[in-house]
Amino acid sequence: MIVTAAGGFVIQLRNLSAIILPVMHIAGLHKVFDNDVVAIENLSLEIQPGEFVAILGPSGCGKSTLLRIIAGLERPSSGTIEIGSGKIAYVFQDAHLLPWRNVLRNAALPLELKGAGRSERTAAAREALEQVGLADAVERYPAQLSGGMKMRVSLARALVTHPDLLLLDEPFAALDEINRQKLDEQLRELWLRHRMTVVFVTHSTAEATFLANRAVVLSSRPGRVVADLAVDLPEKRISAVRSSPRFGEITHGIYDALERGGA
Amino acid sequence: MKPARTIFGALWPPGVVLIAAILTLHVWARILNKPYLLPTPDAVAKITIDRRGDLLASLWTTTEAALIGFFCSAGGGIAAGMALSASSLIRRAFYPYTVFFQTVPIVAIAPLLMIWCGPGLGAVALCAFIVSVFPVIAGTLSGLLSTDPALEDLFRLYGASRWARLWKLKLPSALPSIFTGLRVAAGLAVIGTVVGEFLVGLFGPGEGLGVRIVSAKKQGRTDEVFAAVLIASLLGLAMFAGINLAAKLLLGRWHASEQDD
Numbered sequence: 001m002i003v004t005a006a007g008g009f010v011i012q013l014r015n016l017s018a019i020i021l022p023v024m025h026i027a028g029l030h031k032v033f034d035n036d037v038v039a040i041e042n043l044s045l046e047i048q049p050g051e052f053v054a055i056l057g058p059s060g061c062g063k064s065t066l067l068r069i070i071a072g073l074e075r076p077s078s079g080t081i082e083i084g085s086g087k088i089a090y091v092f093q094d095a096h097l098l099p100w101r102n103v104l105r106n107a108a109l110p111l112e113l114k115g116a117g118r119s120e121r122t123a124a125a126r127e128a129l130e131q132v133g134l135a136d137a138v139e140r141y142p143a144q145l146s147g148g149m150k151m152r153v154s155l156a157r158a159l160v161t162h163p164d165l166l167l168l169d170e171p172f173a174a175l176d177e178i179n180r181q182k183l184d185e186q187l188r189e190l191w192l193r194h195r196m197t198v199v200f201v202t203h204s205t206a207e208a209t210f211l212a213n214r215a216v217v218l219s220s221r222p223g224r225v226v227a228d229l230a231v232d233l234p235e236k237r238i239s240a241v242r243s244s245p246r247f248g249e250i251t252h253g254i255y256d257a258l259e260r261g262g263a
Numbered sequence: 264m265k266p267a268r269t270i271f272g273a274l275w276p277p278g279v280v281l282i283a284a285i286l287t288l289h290v291w292a293r294i295l296n297k298p299y300l301l302p303t304p305d306a307v308a309k310i311t312i313d314r315r316g317d318l319l320a321s322l323w324t325t326t327e328a329a330l331i332g333f334f335c336s337a338g339g340g341i342a343a344g345m346a347l348s349a350s351s352l353i354r355r356a357f358y359p360y361t362v363f364f365q366t367v368p369i370v371a372i373a374p375l376l377m378i379w380c381g382p383g384l385g386a387v388a389l390c391a392f393i394v395s396v397f398p399v400i401a402g403t404l405s406g407l408l409s410t411d412p413a414l415e416d417l418f419r420l421y422g423a424s425r426w427a428r429l430w431k432l433k434l435p436s437a438l439p440s441i442f443t444g445l446r447v448a449a450g451l452a453v454i455g456t457v458v459g460e461f462l463v464g465l466f467g468p469g470e471g472l473g474v475r476i477v478s479a480k481k482q483g484r485t486d487e488v489f490a491a492v493l494i495a496s497l498l499g500l501a502m503f504a505g506i507n508l509a510a511k512l513l514l515g516r517w518h519a520s521e522q523d524d
Contacts, residue, residue, distance in 0.1 A: 073416050090420055096413040100435050100514075113421040113431075161421075 023048055024070070024165070024197065029079035031065050039065045041222035042079075049084070049164075052191050052198045054208035054231075056254060057218030057261060063201045066223065067167050070199065086164025089157075091171045095150035097142040097157075103129065104138040107156040114161070121160075128156040131190060148179035155183070159190065165197045173203065181239070184210055188237050205254040209247055210237060215254050219261035227257035302486035311490040317475070322494055324470035325456055328384055329498065332391020333452035337445055340396045344403025344441075348433075358404075365397040369455060373462045382466035387459035387473075394455030395448035402444020406437025442510040449506050453499035472498075 024047040031040040039062035047053055057063050068074040071090050097106045104125050111121035129135055132152040172180040188211055191198055202208050208215045209231055217227040231250055233241055241247055285304050292303040347354045373390050380386035410433050418428050460473020472495045479487035
């Protein structure tokens with residue numbers, strides 16, 4: 001699907017687009033809000049299928065806006081964005097669960113909205129919850145969960161559709177350091193297993209280095225790409241990676257780019 | 264959880280106030296010694312027991328009208344709130360007029376209702392409805408309009424239908440706010456009913472507590488006025504408690520305002 005500047009949708013033949021448009025292609029993207037704030041200016045970016053990309057930048061640089069445009073929740077003011085025809089999932093800054101549903105039914109929500117049958121969505125939700133380590137908590141309600149557990153449910157809800165493109169907007173920022181690192185490790189594991197495309201917005205240089213294969217740094221508002229760095233760490237990352245010299249170098253590289261961008 | 268302590272802890276402060284108030288009233292009424300102005304609490308209790316048959320019949324009539332008025336308010340108010348939430352144009356066009364229900368002086372228009380509908384159950388229930396519908400509309404509307412935007416995005420992302428958005432997201436999110444409106448409406452419905460019944464009483468014979476208050480007052484039976492007022496207040500309280508119970512059953516597991524401690 002291509003979204004053009006005028007907001008018109010060009011629906012491609014599904015099968016065809018999956019073959020010829022596996023790459024996410026963003027070109028000359030501008031986003032100006034109603035209050036004349038220019039959030040994004042002339043941003044171009046290409047993301048390969050199966051890539052794990054971290055997007056960093058100072059507060060208000062349009063990172064979240066970019067993610068919302070990719071998800072189709074917001075329209076660009078001009079420029080084009082092409083994404084494949086795959087399934088998209090989105091994880092917000094906070095868990096945003098439905099408080100009247102238990103964990104299982106929260107995780108099953110996307111499939112329910114897409115019209116899947118009860119047994120199918122229950123099985124898929126159980127599987128997704130198992131992947132985030134919540135197999136024992138399916139009957140509980142959000143009010144009975146800790147912040148870290150809520151975020152895991154939110155992650156399971158995103159995984160339940162087996163997305164081809166997973167968008168995360170500073171998902172673990174509100175958690176304490178230990179929970180955050182645990183969830184980072186889990187997310188990396190999940191990516192290694194499923195190899196979906198991941199775009200992960202974060203403030204943390206260390207989190208970006210640990211998680212991603214590539215770090216894209218945006219400038220302060222209006223957001224442009226300042227640096228596009230490869231994170232050449234081993235594929236499988238364990239906690240010890242964080243103390244390796246290369247980890248420190250990459251983190252510093254990202255930090256320098258952030259400073260250049262006016263953070 | 265210490266339920267025994269909790270129940271006692273919840274009941275003793277208002278209990279002490281109640282006993283103190285009854286004692287004070289008693290002493291005051293004795294000193295004043297004018298039963299047509301202020302009967303003693305035991306005189307009120309005595310007349311309540313002596314005339315329990317009449318009072319129960321009145322209570323039933325009032326309850327019926329108040330419940331009809333309340334359920335019309337609940338149904339109509341929630342439906343109106345949903346209609347108003349549907350578009351900002353509808354809202355801008357109609358919401359100012361719903362405020363009419365809030366500001367209309369019911370005592371002034373009740374005689375009109377009696378003339379139009381006849382002094383009976385219909386007119387009285389209509390009074391109850393007019394007085395109690397606005398909080399339900401306002402509660403429903405504000406609840407439906409304050410849905411978590413992130414969840415709305417999520418529903419949009421997964422291609423949820425309008426119906427699914429309303430039924431699976433907006434209405435459940437709005438429930439606490441709707442119940443706040445219903446709680447206020449429950450008390451107001453009883454007030455509207457009794458006001459309506461005053462007017463019925465002026466028109467002629469009738470059964471409700473409001474009618475009984477008017478006729479007892481005419482005959483200088485102040486103790487019976489007190490008894491009827493007390494019963495009407497208890498009816499309002501009972502309806503309020505009923506709503507609370509329903510809220511607890513529906514929201515108990517998840518909503519913060521319904522959680523113990």
